[in-house]
Amino acid sequence: MRFKAELLNAEEVRRALHRIAHEIVEANKGVEGLALVGIHTRGIPLAERIARYIREFEGKEVPVGMLDITLYRDDLSEIGIRPQVRQTRIPFDLTGKAVVLVDDVLYTGRTARAALDALMDLGRPRRIYLAVLVDRGHRELPIRADFVGKNVPTAKNEVVKVKVEEVDGEDRVELWEREEA
Amino acid sequence: MRHLLDFQGWTRGQVESLLDTARVMAEVLERPVKRVPALRGFTVATVFFEPSTRTRLSFELAARRMSADVVSFAAQASSLQKGESYKDTLLTLEAMGIDAYVIRADAAGVPHQAARWVKGVVVNGGDGRRAHPTQALLDAYTLLEALGSLEGKKIAIVGDILHSRVARSNVELLPLLGAEVWVAGPPTLLPQRLPGARLTPHLDEALAEADAVMVLRLQKERMEAGLIHLQDYIAHYQVTERRLRKAKPHALLLHPGPMNRDVELEGTLADSERSLVNRQVHNGVAVRMAVLYHLLVGREG
Numbered sequence: 289m290r291f292k293a294e295l296l297n298a299e300e301v302r303r304a305l306h307r308i309a310h311e312i313v314e315a316n317k318g319v320e321g322l323a324l325v326g327i328h329t330r331g332i333p334l335a336e337r338i339a340r341y342i343r344e345f346e347g348k349e350v351p352v353g354m355l356d357i358t359l360y361r362d363d364l365s366e367i368g369i370r371p372q373v374r375q376t377r378i379p380f381d382l383t384g385k386a387v388v389l390v391d392d393v394l395y396t397g398r399t400a401r402a403a404l405d406a407l408m409d410l411g412r413p414r415r416i417y418l419a420v421l422v423d424r425g426h427r428e429l430p431i432r433a434d435f436v437g438k439n440v441p442t443a444k445n446e447v448v449k450v451k452v453e454e455v456d457g458e459d460r461v462e463l464w465e466r467e468e469a
Numbered sequence: 470m471r472h473l474l475d476f477q478g479w480t481r482g483q484v485e486s487l488l489d490t491a492r493v494m495a496e497v498l499e500r501p502v503k504r505v506p507a508l509r510g511f512t513v514a515t516v517f518f519e520p521s522t523r524t525r526l527s528f529e530l531a532a533r534r535m536s537a538d539v540v541s542f543a544a545q546a547s548s549l550q551k552g553e554s555y556k557d558t559l560l561t562l563e564a565m566g567i568d569a570y571v572i573r574a575d576a577a578g579v580p581h582q583a584a585r586w587v588k589g590v591v592v593n594g595g596d597g598r599r600a601h602p603t604q605a606l607l608d609a610y611t612l613l614e615a616l617g618s619l620e621g622k623k624i625a626i627v628g629d630i631l632h633s634r635v636a637r638s639n640v641e642l643l644p645l646l647g648a649e650v651w652v653a654g655p656p657t658l659l660p661q662r663l664p665g666a667r668l669t670p671h672l673d674e675a676l677a678e679a680d681a682v683m684v685l686r687l688q689k690e691r692m693e694a695g696l697i698h699l700q701d702y703i704a705h706y707q708v709t710e711r712r713l714r715k716a717k718p719h720a721l722l723l724h725p726g727p728m729n730r731d732v733e734l735e736g737t738l739a740d741s742e743r744s745l746v747n748r749q750v751h752n753g754v755a756v757r758m759a760v761l762y763h764l765l766v767g768r769e770g
Contacts, residue, residue, distance in 0.1 A: 359505040
């Protein structure tokens with residue numbers, strides 16, 4: 289793969305998440321009944337950071353859960369690798385909550401669909417929002433994000449790599465291009 | 470891993486990966502909706518040439534919890550009674566589009582043979598005295614849940630070792646996770662050798678400082694065959710409160726069931742806090758979900 293561009297640097301990632309945190313609180317008219325659920329892997333630290341920013345400016349704790357959607361995917365035969373199933377942990381009752389699903393990249397929409405199915409099996413949220421750091425387009429399902437850090441029009445042969453401090457040691461979003469075989 | 474027949478050629482990493490998945494499946498079983506769509510579109514057949522209650526039900530529940538379709542074949546009510554062979558029975562099922570076969574047979578090697586006949590994946594649900602890999606996996610899972618790690622832990626397996634597929638599979642599996650396995654039983658019910666385990670006819674030696682004791686069912690047919698007298702067995706090999714004092718203070722007790730209370734195990738012990746018997750049955754579903762998931766979703770080619 290060939291590196292093409294830096295889409296967001298560490299400061300821009302911080303600013304985008306900060307803005308998303310404000311937008312969430314505004315949309316929900318406060319933090320009452322609000323909960324965040326990060327989708328494995330990088331959605332989890334992003335959700336934790338958004339919760340931290342909300343605590344900083346609202347002075348209130350928003351619960352954070354983690355969701356693995358592997359068992360709900362409909363494209364496992366296509367990805368052709370042994371899927372690694374990880375822990376789902378939602379340490380609060382989803383019923384009646386306004387839940388914000390948090391992921392790093394929104395692409396085809398299949399992960400978001402799987403996450404919606406998984407959440408519905410775990411409880412009955414009052415409503416579900418979707419927050420993503422990058423929306424790169426190419427949806428295959430009628431799904432859109434409520435909160436977006438950055439919209440990036442991409443080509444299908446391009447790859448968006450989100451790096452986060454907690455997993456990758458740095459905050460950065462990169463655009464790569466797959467080279468022809 | 471194309472089939473699960475035994476643990477020949479398995480690595481510690483493969484076992485740990487499967488048990489990690491079982492932990493996630495256990496969490497699914499705690500949810501209000503105990504079902505995920507992971508195996509939607511797959512069909513699992515339980516093909517039991519030998520009767521079983523818990524293994525068959527456990528596999529069927531595991532498959533259903535992952536949204537697979539399940540068909541159940543029991544030899545007693547089948548064309549096997551009219552002389553149909555194992556092979557033709559399996560090929561009949563194959564023609565119906567089965568993706569996974571869970572096979573239980575009284576003869577060793579039937580699942581291995583079946584794996585050559587059918588295109589689907591084969592899980593050994595217990596064959597003769599040879600192997601019962603999913604029982605060993607759920608035993609390992611239950612031990613790990615209670616002990617945290619099996620590294621350097623001493624596990625004693627007690628009873629009719631010679632005829633036990635459970636013992637054989639555990640002796641293959643537990644050392645892969647770092648455990649030291651001892652097996653004890655009457656000389657007539659001990660094999661000459663069992664790679665992976667220390668053999669002894671002295672129960673106290675196997676129990677000494679053990680972290681866990683796995684008690685096997687004493688089968689009636691062994692008594693009828695004159696391999697052991699019941700009263701002798703109880704006198705020398707029954708796991709009792711008193712004998713268990715040789716083991717570590719909180720040594721755990723396992724039994725693959727069905728249990729002959731007050732024969733191989735003192736009844737009060739079976740119901741005590743040390744007993745993991747119900748946990749084993751409970752964990753069986755999660756472990757079998759992990760096995761079916763790894764074989765069907767993770768299959769190669």
